Amino acid sequence: MNLFLMLLLSGIVACGAHSTGDLASRLLLVSFDGFRADYLDTYKLPYLQEFIEDGVLVKQVTNAFITKTFPNHYTIVTGLYEESHGIVANDMYDADAKKKFSQFNDSDPFWWNEAVPIWVTNQQQGNGVSAAAMWPGTDVKINDTTPRFFMKYNFSVTFEERVEKTVVWLNSSNPVVSFATLYWEEPDASGHKYGPDDTENMRKVLEEVDNHVGFLMKKLKASGLWDSINVIITSDHGMASCSAQKLIVLDDCIGRNNYTLIDKSPVAAVLPRQNKRDVYNLLKKCNSHMKVYLKEEIPDRFHYRHNKRIQPIILVADEGWTIVQNESLSKLGDHGYDNALQSMHPFLAARGPAFHRGYKQNTMNNVDIYPMMCHILRLTPQPHNGTFSNFKCLLADQWCKSLPEVIGIVIGAFIVLTTFTCIIIILKNKVPPSRPFSRLQLQYDDDHLLIG
Numbered sequence: 001m002n003l004f005l006m007l008l009l010s011g012i013v014a015c016g017a018h019s020t021g022d023l024a025s026r027l028l029l030v031s032f033d034g035f036r037a038d039y040l041d042t043y044k045l046p047y048l049q050e051f052i053e054d055g056v057l058v059k060q061v062t063n064a065f066i067t068k069t070f071p072n073h074y075t076i077v078t079g080l081y082e083e084s085h086g087i088v089a090n091d092m093y094d095a096d097a098k099k100k101f102s103q104f105n106d107s108d109p110f111w112w113n114e115a116v117p118i119w120v121t122n123q124q125q126g127n128g129v130s131a132a133a134m135w136p137g138t139d140v141k142i143n144d145t146t147p148r149f150f151m152k153y154n155f156s157v158t159f160e161e162r163v164e165k166t167v168v169w170l171n172s173s174n175p176v177v178s179f180a181t182l183y184w185e186e187p188d189a190s191g192h193k194y195g196p197d198d199t200e201n202m203r204k205v206l207e208e209v210d211n212h213v214g215f216l217m218k219k220l221k222a223s224g225l226w227d228s229i230n231v232i233i234t235s236d237h238g239m240a241s242c243s244a245q246k247l248i249v250l251d252d253c254i255g256r257n258n259y260t261l262i263d264k265s266p267v268a269a270v271l272p273r274q275n276k277r278d279v280y281n282l283l284k285k286c287n288s289h290m291k292v293y294l295k296e297e298i299p300d301r302f303h304y305r306h307n308k309r310i311q312p313i314i315l316v317a318d319e320g321w322t323i324v325q326n327e328s329l330s331k332l333g334d335h336g337y338d339n340a341l342q343s344m345h346p347f348l349a350a351r352g353p354a355f356h357r358g359y360k361q362n363t364m365n366n367v368d369i370y371p372m373m374c375h376i377l378r379l380t381p382q383p384h385n386g387t388f389s390n391f392k393c394l395l396a397d398q399w400c401k402s403l404p405e406v407i408g409i410v411i412g413a414f415i416v417l418t419t420f421t422c423i424i425i426i427l428k429n430k431v432p433p434s435r436p437f438s439r440l441q442l443q444y445d446d447d448h449l450l451i452g
């Protein structure tokens with residue numbers, strides 16, 4: 001009986017996990033910056049929907065705190081929380097090295113070398129090289145390596161040019177490009193400018209983004225890559241509406257000579273120049289819509305404490321609020337807030353031979369994307385914060401059943417087998433016992449008696 005059950009279960013496993021072969025080993029990772037998860041429900045995006053129906057969708061991705069661009073793009077490609085990969089903000093200061101980092105001064109490998117991104121690992125371990133049509137860090141020599149093909153970051157390069165370049169790289173056979181990234185600045189730029197609730201302007205930009213997805217699909221189909229390549233489309237963060245009525249003005253609470261503001265709203269990094277405790281106390285009383293943490297008090301769930309680039313005091317504005325020193329507000333949308341907020345979450349969609357078709361799940365973490373990509377590319381991952389069970393149901397080569405489902409299958413199989421055995425026993429009992437063959441023999445004397 002046990003042997004039969006094992007055979008039955010292994011049969012089910014084999015059916016669920018169809019082989020993906022070599023086709024599963026190429027991957028294109030796409031980010032549309034600032035694509036909030038619920039834009040998918042709010043706007044009509046036919047190309048993205050077509051992509052999703054043919055693949056998988058994770059409706060909300062919990063990203064890393066702080067929910068800003070550079071830190072989250074590096075989390076996606078390393079599987080590490082920000083305290084572990086070292087890109088802890090869009091603006092940073094390292095007190096030991098006395099170095100500054102900003103989006104205009106981001107090319108010093110010093111900032112990136114605390115982690116090894118997947119494009120480096122892919123070239124060290126993989127069956128091919130990496131390429132990047134932009135992605136934070138891809139034009140920097142991290143661990144002494146850049147992707148074999150890359151573009152220097154330049155926002156004026158159109159999406160179409162980035163795609164054309166990517167397709168040329170992916171069609172190269174010597175060397176074979178097994179991993180590529182593609183980055184686009186929208187809908188983030190429009191989200192900041194108009195605010196995510198300006199449906200008229202957001203509809204326009206999201207239709208553009210959707211057309212970009214259509215263009216990418218068309219180019220991949222025309223070049224014969226569509227059936228063999230895996231494509232992940234995701235984003236770094238969402239967007240919240242902000243307004244001039246929701247300002248936290250630091251100048252009202254503390255003199256500027258008391259501190260240096262390293263990173264700005266909505267998570268501000270404060271380096272005290274005077275007594276840290278005095279600065280902290282002044283800020284703590286400043287505004288009820290802002291949480292103030294000493295570095296050692298930052299909640300565990302943020303995974304945002306153990307790095308010297310995290311400043312001694314961190315200010316976290318409530319959703320929709322903006323921390324300023326005294327400036328007026330120049331935008332209607334922002335991100336960076338608490339990563340538990342739904343408005344900060346992006347989505348993830350994926351399609352290709354490595355993924356199931358038509359499968360949807362509600363959540364995963366963006367630290368899970370890295371080990372998922374390593375699995376697809378058959379790379380041994382670097383140490384990371386991801387969890388395999390969070391994404392295994394997306395993968396075509398994994399058998400995805402919960403424990404209750406497995407118990408149900410085992411009980412069902414047991415009932416079937418018991419019934420089957422009982423039927424055999426009953427049928428067996430109904431067959432008459434066998435008797436030795438005997439011929440009826442008439443005696444000569446009997447005939448005689450009857451006649452008589």
Ligand SMILES: [Zn+2]
Nearest residue numbers: 033034069236
């Ligand atoms: Zn961003």
